[in-house]
Amino acid sequence: MRFKISLIAVLIFFLLPDLCSFGVTDFEIYEASALNQVIKRNKLVVGMEVKFFPFEYVDTDGRPIGFDVELAKIAAMELGVEIEIKDMEFSGLIPALQAGKIDMIISGMTRTPARARTVSYTQPYFKTGLCALISNKRAPEVSETVQLNAENRILAVKLGTTGDIVTARLFPKARVKRFKEETECVLEVVSGRADAFIYDEVSIIRHFALNKETTHAILKPFTYEPYAIAIRHGDFDFLNWLNLLLETIKADGRYEELRGKYFSDLQQRSG
Numbered sequence: 001m002r003f004k005i006s007l008i009a010v011l012i013f014f015l016l017p018d019l020c021s022f023g024v025t026d027f028e029i030y031e032a033s034a035l036n037q038v039i040k041r042n043k044l045v046v047g048m049e050v051k052f053f054p055f056e057y058v059d060t061d062g063r064p065i066g067f068d069v070e071l072a073k074i075a076a077m078e079l080g081v082e083i084e085i086k087d088m089e090f091s092g093l094i095p096a097l098q099a100g101k102i103d104m105i106i107s108g109m110t111r112t113p114a115r116a117r118t119v120s121y122t123q124p125y126f127k128t129g130l131c132a133l134i135s136n137k138r139a140p141e142v143s144e145t146v147q148l149n150a151e152n153r154i155l156a157v158k159l160g161t162t163g164d165i166v167t168a169r170l171f172p173k174a175r176v177k178r179f180k181e182e183t184e185c186v187l188e189v190v191s192g193r194a195d196a197f198i199y200d201e202v203s204i205i206r207h208f209a210l211n212k213e214t215t216h217a218i219l220k221p222f223t224y225e226p227y228a229i230a231i232r233h234g235d236f237d238f239l240n241w242l243n244l245l246l247e248t249i250k251a252d253g254r255y256e257e258l259r260g261k262y263f264s265d266l267q268q269r270s271g
C-alpha cells in the first residue's frame with residue numbers, strides 16, 4: 001500500500017509537468033507563427049522604404065515596383081494571400097517588425113551579425129557590397145578608399161544604413177554627415193559639400209551614371225552586403241518557408257527572370 005502511494009506520487013511528480021504542459025506545444029508555436037497568421041488573415045504585410053532603386057521605387061502612378069516588390073508579390077502569391085506594402089523610413093523597419101506592425105522586411109536590407117541579434121534573416125537573395133560616389137570638386141584625386149580616411153574628408157551617409165555603420169569603422173579619421181535621404185547624400189557630393197557618399201553598389205553605379213560631369217566613383221565593392229528578408233526572432237516555421245521559397249525560385253528560373261528584368265544593364269556579380 002505504502003509502496004503504491006509513493007509510486008503514484010513519483011508518477012505524478014514526473015508526469016504532471018507534461019500533462020499541464022509548462023512548455024509550449026508544436027501546435028502553439030505554429031499558431032503564433034507569421035506563416036499561420038498571414039494565411040489566416042489572408043494578407044501578407046511587407047515593410048520597405050520605397051526609395052531604393054531598382055529594388056523598391058514607385059512607377060509613374062505612384063505604385064511600388066522593383067525587384068524586392070516582385071519578390072514580395074511572389075511570396076504572397078505562393079501563400080495564396082493578398083499583399084500590403086507598408087512604406088516607412090529605413091531606420092523604422094526593424095522596430096516596426098518587432099512591434100508586429102509588419103510580417104517581414106524586404107528592403108535591400110543587408111543581414112549583419114549586429115542586426116541578426118534583433119531579427120532573424122533568411123538566406124541571402126542578393127549579394128553585393130558598398131561603393132563610393134566621389135566629388136570631382138572636393139576630391140578629384142581620390143581613387144582608392146584609403147584616401148577617404150583622412151581628417152579633412154567629409155563623408156555623406158544615409159542614416160541607419162550599413163554605409164552609416166561601416167563608415168565610422170573604416171574611415172574613423174573622416175567627418176561623417178548623416179542624412180535621411182539618399183538624394184540629399186548625392187547632392188552633397190555633386191555640389192562639393194562632401195568628398196564622398198558611401199552606399200550600396202547598385203545605387204552608386206546609378207548615381208555615377210546620372211552625374212558623370214560632377215562625380216567619379218569607386219565601383220569595386222569594399223564590403224560584403226548580403227541582402228536578406230528579415231522576420232521576427234523565433235519564428236522557425238516562417239523562416240523555413242521563406243528559405244524554401246527562395247531556393248525554389250532560384251531553381252525554377254523565376255529568380256533569374258527577375259534579375260534579368262531589373263539588373264540587365266548593370267555589371268553585377270552573381271548572388
Ligand code: ARG
Binds near residue numbers: 048160163
Ligand atoms: N543595404 C543597406 C542596409 O541594409 C541599405 C539599404 C537601403 N534600403 C532602402 N530601402 N532604403 O543598410
